[in-house]
Amino acid sequence: xxxxxxxxxGTSMAGIERIRNVAQRVKREVDAGNEVAVVVSxxxxxxxxxxxxCREAAALHDTAxxxxxxxxxxxxxxxxxxxxxxxxxxxxxxWLGWQLPIRTSDAHSTARIGDIDTxxxxxxMATGRVAVVPGFQGVADDGRVTTLxxxxxxxxxxxxxxxxxxxxxxxxxxxxxxYTTDPRxxxxxxxxxxxxxxxxxxxxxxxxxxxxxxxxxLAMKEKVKVQVLSSFTDAPGTFVVDExxxxxxELITGIAYNRNEAQVTVTGVPDTxxxxxxxxxxxxxxxxxxxxIVQNVARESGRTDVTFTVPRTELARAMDELTxxxxxxxxxxxxxxxxxxxxxxxxxxxKSHAGVALTMFKALGDRGINIKAITTSEIKISVLIAExxxxxxxxxxxxxxxxxDTSEPAGAxx
Amino acid sequence: xxxxxxxxxGTSMAGIERIRNVAQRVKREVDAGNEVAVVVSxxxxxxxxxxxxCREAAALHDTAxxxxxxxxxxxxxxxxxxxxxxxxxxxxxxWLGWQLPIRTSDAHSTARIGDIDTxxxxxxMATGRVAVVPGFQGVADDGRVTTLxxxxxxxxxxxxxxxxxxxxxxxxxxxxxxYTTDPRxxxxxxxxxxxxxxxxxxxxxxxxxxxxxxxxxLAMKEKVKVQVLSSFTDAPGTFVVDExxxxxxELITGIAYNRNEAQVTVTGVPDTxxxxxxxxxxxxxxxxxxxxIVQNVARESGRTDVTFTVPRTELARAMDELTxxxxxxxxxxxxxxxxxxxxxxxxxxxKSHAGVALTMFKALGDRGINIKAITTSEIKISVLIAExxxxxxxxxxxxxxxxxDTSEPAGAxx
Numbered sequence: 001x002x003x004x005x006x007x008x009x010g011t012s013m014a015g016i017e018r019i020r021n022v023a024q025r026v027k028r029e030v031d032a033g034n035e036v037a038v039v040v041s042x043x044x045x046x047x048x049x050x051x052x053x054c055r056e057a058a059a060l061h062d063t064a065x066x067x068x069x070x071x072x073x074x075x076x077x078x079x080x081x082x083x084x085x086x087x088x089x090x091x092x093x094x095w096l097g098w099q100l101p102i103r104t105s106d107a108h109s110t111a112r113i114g115d116i117d118t119x120x121x122x123x124x125m126a127t128g129r130v131a132v133v134p135g136f137q138g139v140a141d142d143g144r145v146t147t148l149x150x151x152x153x154x155x156x157x158x159x160x161x162x163x164x165x166x167x168x169x170x171x172x173x174x175x176x177x178x179y180t181t182d183p184r185x186x187x188x189x190x191x192x193x194x195x196x197x198x199x200x201x202x203x204x205x206x207x208x209x210x211x212x213x214x215x216x217x218l219a220m221k222e223k224v225k226v227q228v229l230s231s232f233t234d235a236p237g238t239f240v241v242d243e244x245x246x247x248x249x250e251l252i253t254g255i256a257y258n259r260n261e262a263q264v265t266v267t268g269v270p271d272t273x274x275x276x277x278x279x280x281x282x283x284x285x286x287x288x289x290x291x292x293i294v295q296n297v298a299r300e301s302g303r304t305d306v307t308f309t310v311p312r313t314e315l316a317r318a319m320d321e322l323t324x325x326x327x328x329x330x331x332x333x334x335x336x337x338x339x340x341x342x343x344x345x346x347x348x349x350x351k352s353h354a355g356v357a358l359t360m361f362k363a364l365g366d367r368g369i370n371i372k373a374i375t376t377s378e379i380k381i382s383v384l385i386a387e388x389x390x391x392x393x394x395x396x397x398x399x400x401x402x403x404x405d406t407s408e409p410a411g412a413x414x
Numbered sequence: 415x416x417x418x419x420x421x422x423x424g425t426s427m428a429g430i431e432r433i434r435n436v437a438q439r440v441k442r443e444v445d446a447g448n449e450v451a452v453v454v455s456x457x458x459x460x461x462x463x464x465x466x467x468c469r470e471a472a473a474l475h476d477t478a479x480x481x482x483x484x485x486x487x488x489x490x491x492x493x494x495x496x497x498x499x500x501x502x503x504x505x506x507x508x509w510l511g512w513q514l515p516i517r518t519s520d521a522h523s524t525a526r527i528g529d530i531d532t533x534x535x536x537x538x539m540a541t542g543r544v545a546v547v548p549g550f551q552g553v554a555d556d557g558r559v560t561t562l563x564x565x566x567x568x569x570x571x572x573x574x575x576x577x578x579x580x581x582x583x584x585x586x587x588x589x590x591x592x593y594t595t596d597p598r599x600x601x602x603x604x605x606x607x608x609x610x611x612x613x614x615x616x617x618x619x620x621x622x623x624x625x626x627x628x629x630x631x632l633a634m635k636e637k638v639k640v641q642v643l644s645s646f647t648d649a650p651g652t653f654v655v656d657e658x659x660x661x662x663x664e665l666i667t668g669i670a671y672n673r674n675e676a677q678v679t680v681t682g683v684p685d686t687x688x689x690x691x692x693x694x695x696x697x698x699x700x701x702x703x704x705x706x707i708v709q710n711v712a713r714e715s716g717r718t719d720v721t722f723t724v725p726r727t728e729l730a731r732a733m734d735e736l737t738x739x740x741x742x743x744x745x746x747x748x749x750x751x752x753x754x755x756x757x758x759x760x761x762x763x764x765k766s767h768a769g770v771a772l773t774m775f776k777a778l779g780d781r782g783i784n785i786k787a788i789t790t791s792e793i794k795i796s797v798l799i800a801e802x803x804x805x806x807x808x809x810x811x812x813x814x815x816x817x818x819d820t821s822e823p824a825g826a827x828x
Contacts, residue, residue, distance in 0.1 A: 079482035
């Protein structure tokens with residue numbers, strides 16, 4: 001007998017028919033003799049509807065009350081799944097965030113999970129009942145409802161799995177695993193049997209949004225064995241594992257891209273110590289994340305240009321802040337480009353291999369794709385390119401690193 | 415300074431625009447120096463939507479989980495009203511049923527309110543914050559969510575008012591008070607300045623559904639001063655008061671009607687002691703409420719007929735139960751009529767006046783309306799008539815008891 005946490009996202013919970021499908025999957029694990037806790041998201045679209053109400057009520061709203069409103073989406077699906085499980089003969093009950101309780105910080109709308117009390121729920125599960133836990137929600141020390149931020153149900157699932165000392169945390173989504181790249185761009189993309197936590201983090205941070213970043217960090221810290229799989233097929237999923245777990249180390253695991261970037265260039269900046277800090281101070285104060293940064297070599301004039309990227313949704317605010325700080329920084333001009341894309345190659349294997357970057361630059365250069373900026377980490381190389389080259393770059397790199405699926409398409413054999 | 419509980423129904427909370435209107439009404443009471451707690455219903459239609467989900471999930475569902483699902487509707491509106499109040503400068507916070515807590519019995523989906531702990535909420539209100547409390551919900555001793563049954567938010571409001579020792583409980587609805595009868599049938603119906611609790615109960619039980627019956631019973635027991643008024647106009651409402659409070663006692667307060675009745679006649683019943691009990695035993699066992707009962711004088715054959723009414727929705731089940739019990743009762747035949755209507759005249763004044771019933775029977779007889787059954791209480795006389803005469807009977811009685819509004823229509827004067 002294993003203890004399993006199963007997590008179902010909003011698409012899997014969208015309507016009673018789909019919830020019945022979820023119940024059948026849970027029943028299968030119960031029938032196999034497993035102890036099961038299920039973590040559920042709100043029905044697809046419901047959280048947006050509730051967030052919309054809050055925004056309509058007041059652009060700037062009390063996040064404590066926002067949490068009261070939006071936490072209701074998962075409350076509804078947890079009750080409905082318990083009813084649906086009972087209807088097919090699987091004993092079940094819901095455990096709301098404040099009932100377990102799932103204690104969190106009091107940072108409303110972006111709370112962090114602290115302690116989860118599992119005494120009562122474990123005793124109940126021991127009687128053969130499935131525990132249904134709404135994701136995304138918790139309770140602060142002052143007894144008020146909290147939520148974890150969008151996508152937080154993945155984090156709830158991993159935290160519940162860690163607290164229950166579960167053997168496995170299965171995250172059911174509308175994709176059936178983690179692919180070497182976006183199959184909509186590269187039909188020959190392969191599903192990965194496993195990725196390391198670190199790779200998953202880098203893939204997520206550059207746009208492959210299969211799991212919420214915080215859930216992966218938590219799984220890595222708590223050593224929770226995570227599996228990503230589809231609620232709509234029976235295909236095996238992708239395991240997210242520790243690097244030590246003897247995963248076959250490919251040089252490159254996947255190619256990711258992120259179109260949500262915009263590029264800002266500040267020209268004619270005095271090349272004096274500390275001036276770059278002057279550029280980023282107002283952005284930091286305005287809570288705008290700056291990503292790739294390139295500083296050109298100073299011209300003879302003693303002035304230089306600084307280029308960096310910000311999230312595209314923050315571009316207007318970033319330009320605004322920099323315009324206000326023009327005198328303090330003493331730059332010449334501001335330029336903004338919002339049709340850029342960040343493309344990244346990710347893989348733990350590159351730690352021990354030289355030449356990975358060269359392959360990337362060569363493959364892109366051969367197709368005439370200009371690189372505007374570069375950043376690297378231990379297991380990732382990212383380049384900024386013009387957005388119109390996104391698909392071409394992803395395909396070229398997928399082939400260059402030997403990731404194309406060369407097996408027969410499913411169903412092609414007689 | 416007074417302490418006031420304001421309660422807003424689903425129509426008043428249907429969408430952010432209407433919630434803003436509610437917030438303005440709350441602000442007016444706060445600006446007048448009052449301490450205010452607000453009890454809110456779910457948005458109109460929302461509870462139906464949630465109940466629909468539960469029914470779709472399983473026809474017979476665990477009421478504990480049903481409560482988890484349906485309680486979310488009021489959770490959402492309480493958070494949204496708090497946000498909307500804050501947006502117009504009125505400090506406010508929501509207090510969910512389990513946060514106050516509002517302790518109830520564990521009869522899920524039809525729980526009864528027990529104790530309400532007001533320590534924390536009173537301390538918070540003393541700082542100048544408005545308390546926003548979701549109606550309809552509470553928490554059982556085992557820490558699980560409960561609900562009070564449909565329309566339960568009125569009861570929540572009265573219970574909160576009693577616990578807070580409020581000076582007044584204002585129930586805002588989509589009508590602007592209690593009328594002498596249904597204004598859709600009698601355009602000359604008058605709005606009542608006040609009715610007694612007993613009259614309100616009788617009016618409610620015969621179809622004038624302005625307040626939930628249990629809320630009136632509770633207000634009577636706890637001596638809560640209730641006012642019914644409209645959230646959409648500024649017209650004065652109707653006060654629901656104790657009989658002792660020196661209300662000017664009209665002979666008749668109002669005319670009510672109820673089309674949800676069906677009539678069953680059991681013919682050829684042996685006229686022996688205890689036989690009537692044999693008829694009602696199977697109905698009672700099946701939880702079917704029997705209302706008006708008429709037993710004819712026995713015929714020479716030693717047999718008699720018994721006529722009674724049941725809720726129209728229960729007619730099929732009632733006929734079923736009686737058919738199964740035919741041998742045990744030993745009756746001749748069963749007859750069912752579902753196009754009947756119960757019309758009632760209500761008024762505390764009739765206690766001390768003779769001739770009230772005579773006026774009724776005469777007024778109906780003059781129009782050729784046949785009376786099929788009669789029941790009376792201290793402050794009510796009800797008759798069963800053919801449904802097609804409903805409007806005529808209500809109009810005739812409204813005039814016969816001098817209830818017609820004889821003042822000039824509003825706006826008619828120059």
